[in-house]
Amino acid sequence: MKRQNGTWLHMLLRLAPKGLPGVGGQRDPSxxxxxxxxxxxxxxxxAAARPARPASNATRIRNAAVALGAxxxxxxxxxxxxxxxxxxxxxxVFLEEACKFLLLLGFAVLAPRVCPRRKKPCPSLPQAxxxxxxxxxxxxxxxxxxxxxxxxxxxxxxxxxxxxWSEPVHLVSALAEAGAIWHLMRMGRGSGGSGGSGGTAxxxxxxxxxxxxxxxxxxxxxxxxxxxxxxxxxxxxxxxFNLAADGPIQALEKSGDEAGLAxxxxxxxxxxxxxxALAALGYxxxxxxIVGGFLYGPE
Amino acid sequence: xxxxxxxxxxxxxxxxxxxxxxxxxGLKGLSLWAALASTAWSLGNAAFIALAPPWWATAALGLGxxxxxxxxxxxxxxxxxxxxxxxSLDEGTTIEAALSPGEGPAYGLIADRARAIDESIPFxxxxxxxxxxxxxxxxxxxxAGLAILELMALVILxxxxxxxxxxxxxxxxxxxxxxSGALRxxxxxxxxxxxxxxxxxxxxxxxxxxxxSVALSQEELQAAFDSLAQTxxxxxxxxxxxxAPASSTGGEEEDAKRGTQKGEGxxxxxxxAGEPQPGDPGSKAKGxxxxxxxxxxxxTGLPPSPLVDYRARLFQALTERGGKGVTTGESIxxxxxxxxxxxxFGSFAMDAPLAPHDDPYSAMLKLRWGKLGExxx
Numbered sequence: 001m002k003r004q005n006g007t008w009l010h011m012l013l014r015l016a017p018k019g020l021p022g023v024g025g026q027r028d029p030s031x032x033x034x035x036x037x038x039x040x041x042x043x044x045x046x047a048a049a050r051p052a053r054p055a056s057n058a059t060r061i062r063n064a065a066v067a068l069g070a071x072x073x074x075x076x077x078x079x080x081x082x083x084x085x086x087x088x089x090x091x092x093v094f095l096e097e098a099c100k101f102l103l104l105l106g107f108a109v110l111a112p113r114v115c116p117r118r119k120k121p122c123p124s125l126p127q128a129x130x131x132x133x134x135x136x137x138x139x140x141x142x143x144x145x146x147x148x149x150x151x152x153x154x155x156x157x158x159x160x161x162x163x164x165w166s167e168p169v170h171l172v173s174a175l176a177e178a179g180a181i182w183h184l185m186r187m188g189r190g191s192g193g194s195g196g197s198g199g200t201a202x203x204x205x206x207x208x209x210x211x212x213x214x215x216x217x218x219x220x221x222x223x224x225x226x227x228x229x230x231x232x233x234x235x236x237x238x239x240x241f242n243l244a245a246d247g248p249i250q251a252l253e254k255s256g257d258e259a260g261l262a263x264x265x266x267x268x269x270x271x272x273x274x275x276x277a278l279a280a281l282g283y284x285x286x287x288x289x290i291v292g293g294f295l296y297g298p299e
Numbered sequence: 300x301x302x303x304x305x306x307x308x309x310x311x312x313x314x315x316x317x318x319x320x321x322x323x324x325g326l327k328g329l330s331l332w333a334a335l336a337s338t339a340w341s342l343g344n345a346a347f348i349a350l351a352p353p354w355w356a357t358a359a360l361g362l363g364x365x366x367x368x369x370x371x372x373x374x375x376x377x378x379x380x381x382x383x384x385x386x387s388l389d390e391g392t393t394i395e396a397a398l399s400p401g402e403g404p405a406y407g408l409i410a411d412r413a414r415a416i417d418e419s420i421p422f423x424x425x426x427x428x429x430x431x432x433x434x435x436x437x438x439x440x441x442x443a444g445l446a447i448l449e450l451m452a453l454v455i456l457x458x459x460x461x462x463x464x465x466x467x468x469x470x471x472x473x474x475x476x477x478x479s480g481a482l483r484x485x486x487x488x489x490x491x492x493x494x495x496x497x498x499x500x501x502x503x504x505x506x507x508x509x510x511x512s513v514a515l516s517q518e519e520l521q522a523a524f525d526s527l528a529q530t531x532x533x534x535x536x537x538x539x540x541x542x543a544p545a546s547s548t549g550g551e552e553e554d555a556k557r558g559t560q561k562g563e564g565x566x567x568x569x570x571x572a573g574e575p576q577p578g579d580p581g582s583k584a585k586g587x588x589x590x591x592x593x594x595x596x597x598x599t600g601l602p603p604s605p606l607v608d609y610r611a612r613l614f615q616a617l618t619e620r621g622g623k624g625v626t627t628g629e630s631i632x633x634x635x636x637x638x639x640x641x642x643x644f645g646s647f648a649m650d651a652p653l654a655p656h657d658d659p660y661s662a663m664l665k666l667r668w669g670k671l672g673e674x675x676x
Contacts, residue, residue, distance in 0.1 A: 064374070123385065123398045125378040137370040144366035151362055155355050159362055171369055286321040291314050294381050295398055 067134045071141025074103050075149070078142075089246055093239045100139055100170075101177045101231070107135030108181050128185055129293040132178045139174040143167050161267065168274035169241045173234035175281035180230035182289045187223040237277065241270065310394060310417040313385070316425075320384045321376055327434075328375025329368065334437035336364040340462075341444030345451040347463035354465045387425050389416055523611035613639065 078099050082092050111131025143166065151159040249270075252263040308314050343360045389395060397406075397413035431438070452460035616639070 060374075067370070067374075123382070123395060125376070125381070133373050133376055136373045140367060140370035140373070144363055147362055147366050148359060151355070151359060155358075157358065159358065160365075163362060163365060167366060167369070283318070286325075287314065287318045290321050290376055291317040291381075292308065294317065294378070295310065295314065296308070297400075 063130075063134045064137070067137040068141050070103060070107070070135075070138040072145055074099055074138065074142045075145040079149070089242055090239060093242055094235060097173060097177070097235050097238055100142070100174060101181070101234075103138060103142075104132060104135040104174065104177055104181050107131040107138065108185060123295050123297075125290070126293045126297055129182070129289055132181060132289065136171075136174055136178060139170060143170040146170075164271055165241070165245065165267070165274075168271070168278050169238055172274060172277045172281055173238045175278070175285050176230045176234035176237070179281065179284055179289060180227040180234070182293070183223045183227040183230070187220050187227075241274075244270065309397075310413070312417050312420040313388065313394060316388060316420060317381055317384060320381060324375045324377055324380055325372040328371040328373070330431060330434055331375065331437060332368050332371035334434060334441045335371075336368070337441035338437070338444040339364060341441070341448040344460075344463045345444075345448040348448075348451045348455050348460070351465065357463050384425065388420050388423055389413075391416075520611050520615055523608055524615050527608065527612055609643075612643065616643070 078096050081087075081095055081099070085091070085095070087095055108128045108131040111134070112127040115127065147159065147163055147166065150162060249263065249266055252266055253260070255262065340360065344357065347356050347360075385395065386392065393409060393416055394413040397410045448461070449459050452458065
């Protein structure tokens, strides 16, 4: 393996143009260890990567404030719409999920435009993914506000039961919607969006990949199907738990079961199902969206 | 390099390592949430102890803090940690070069080399990350918040506390507003109790002679006996479901009526009309509360103290059984006293006859079990 490595390095050094730093035994002392030299990157046709900088605290605080405000606004908007439209239980679920989807989409689309980077190192976390992450935080704020509003309307310690019922439902549906948005964005980038952010070579590569994607309409259809499937999961999950809370769970609570064994079992089973769905979708989001976006970008 | 088709990535092992890094970052975010939530909980409860807000303040604070936990998990993802892990696994940055956009002349060679490195990633060890690294100041803040909370609790409550607990909690009692005494002002209740104690003390003093002796006059004994007989008759009438005596007062009529209704199995109403009102001057003697207070304060002519009443009845019984020459001795035979007590209080035993009530469901079950037993036979 060492020999092979040496051969590779020798070959690459030969391919590299002369006179560049790091070539001919003169290593740039300011270069951080572990970073590829510019000559190496140019030889492979890549743009030179910059070291990743951790997000500053100011940026985090700004993002948190935006997420907080967006979550609060979303709650009051949904509450106002539900009151104005007089929606029933099922329609309220559709309205709520549509608003959450639009919020996440707004975060994903607007994040690169509001805070563009000068030059993006690669691999790096796409700003659309960062937007989705903070959009999920906004959904958490929305769920928190909803719980607090419910507590103000119906004060009592039963609110904690509702917390463990409703919060995972919101998170499951939000994660599914975030996955769907990521698929849609990948499809958009793949079909001729502003894909590359790594200079001319990247744009050329993006264009060539767009042609590639255009030549494969099946891939786009596949992404659309996945996105629709995830959206359906989000709505169906929320609807199922809302209907269950309104119907069978209440019936079990009012049944003649003195110990409430059936009711408690149903609540526990629902909580475990929520946790399982949350784990599955959380892993999907971490693996496909965050790591996938980090390594391969949106294309 | 493309992500690959059919859901397969170009560097699956690297993806798994990075995914575990993302999850570890989530745990770090959870640790941050725990520190910040502890701080907020401590400071919030310290403020609650000082300001004494309503009972729901603590619950609302806990609800908000618990609800916000997932946000910390999501937002803990850090690009720099992913990059650092990638560079520690791929020291030659071959994978990084392969992942960069654009394809140069050596791209194919680099891609092959990157795949080889990816295959060796499971055998590479990376430094174990510490969850609490960089969290010291947050946990220090949490400890400071806890110290402030305990200080406030010790100063104001004179005891350590981890949470603010108001004394009157409507949700914690599980009682309605009427039963929890919310309709009656607390001051009025205290005044009533104090008045009862004072009147009881005064009546005891009135009944005691100047020398403190417990000897009673014959008139007092006769009055006590008469009142005892009257009370006993009334109670027996109530237990039998009969009408209340004509000499009874309004409050006793109400009690008798309630007793009659219960005896007949009818469900009693809310009783709000008969409940004493705080501003009613005669409310002490009427209603449900007057019944439990026993003898004093009522306008039925009963002796003012149950103790005196009992003693009078004891002397009366002795006189009846043994004649006027019989008196109590110096020492009390406890067995005899217990016997007297048993017989005396036994006379107050009430049996409320209730109509036999068969539950139709139980009857049906008995019938079916009977039929089943016959079938087995």
